[in-house]
Amino acid sequence: xxxxxxxxxxxxxxxxxxxxxxxxxxxxxxxxxxxxxxxxxxxxxxxxxxxxxxxxxxxxxxxxxxxxxxxxxxxxxxxxxxxxxxxxxxxxxxxxxxxxxxxxxxxxxxxxxxxxxxxxxxxxxxxxxxxxxxxxxxxxxxxxxxxxxxxxxxxxxxxxxxxxxxxxxxxxxxxxxxxxxxxxxxxxxxxxxxxxxxxxxxxxxxxxxx
Ligand SMILES: C[S@@+](CC[C@H](N)C(=O)[O-])C[C@H]1O[C@@H](n2cnc3c(N)ncnc32)[C@H](O)[C@@H]1O
Numbered sequence: 001x002x003x004x005x006x007x008x009x010x011x012x013x014x015x016x017x018x019x020x021x022x023x024x025x026x027x028x029x030x031x032x033x034x035x036x037x038x039x040x041x042x043x044x045x046x047x048x049x050x051x052x053x054x055x056x057x058x059x060x061x062x063x064x065x066x067x068x069x070x071x072x073x074x075x076x077x078x079x080x081x082x083x084x085x086x087x088x089x090x091x092x093x094x095x096x097x098x099x100x101x102x103x104x105x106x107x108x109x110x111x112x113x114x115x116x117x118x119x120x121x122x123x124x125x126x127x128x129x130x131x132x133x134x135x136x137x138x139x140x141x142x143x144x145x146x147x148x149x150x151x152x153x154x155x156x157x158x159x160x161x162x163x164x165x166x167x168x169x170x171x172x173x174x175x176x177x178x179x180x181x182x183x184x185x186x187x188x189x190x191x192x193x194x195x196x197x198x199x200x201x202x203x204x205x206x207x208x209x210x
Pocket of ligand 1: 064096116119
């Protein structure tokens with residue numbers, strides 16, 4: 001695909017998210033990312049929206065995405081937040097899928113998963129791979145949307161999900177919180193549910209590797 005067109009796709013993603021970033025996501029990202037330190041793996045980094053929220057105590061961020069166009073867009077954008085230049089903050093880019101992370105076990109202090117478990121082929125595998133590459137005592141941070149818990153809202157999400165999936169690749173009706181909680185290596189530090197409409201469909205949480 002010509003470079004102009006791919007850039008357009010990434011810019012459209014950022015523009016689509018922008019109102020939600022102002023209304024909710026930005027606030028949640030700041031809250032869950034502000035106290036991190038050490039080495040961070042950001043799975044499904046997309047256009048790199050999280051980069052601006054990582055604090056100075058983060059030594060290095062590794063971003064992983066299966067889409068090479070996302071990664072090259074992100075590298076350019078990252079310079080704005082002080083990453084990737086010779087004297088700048090450490091940034092590694094890695095093409096790959098969350099289901100098969102190309103890193104040894106116990107590699108990172110933090111693993112971050114924001115708005116990806118709706119899209120990946122196998123969310124349970126991504127969670128278990130994230131837990132595998134975390135050091136003992138490391139943090140797994142989530143900001144994900146899921147099937148609302150209340151019946152009527154869940155019915156609406158189940159109805160819309162196939163239509164929404166076709167253009168976006170995103171599933172609106174996964175039981176994401178349950179999948180996270182069922183991982184035996186993770187212990188909750190804190191979590192909350194958010195979103196103004198339709199039964200709080202966002203799950204935001206911080207977990208520790210046992
Ligand atoms: C909705 S975007 C989220 C981007 C970013 N994390 C954010 O918070 O804005 C979903 C991202 O997941 C990536 N993705 C899709 N399948 C994946 C997989 N199997 N493993 C890792 N990332 C994947 C996509 O390329 C895309 O960049």
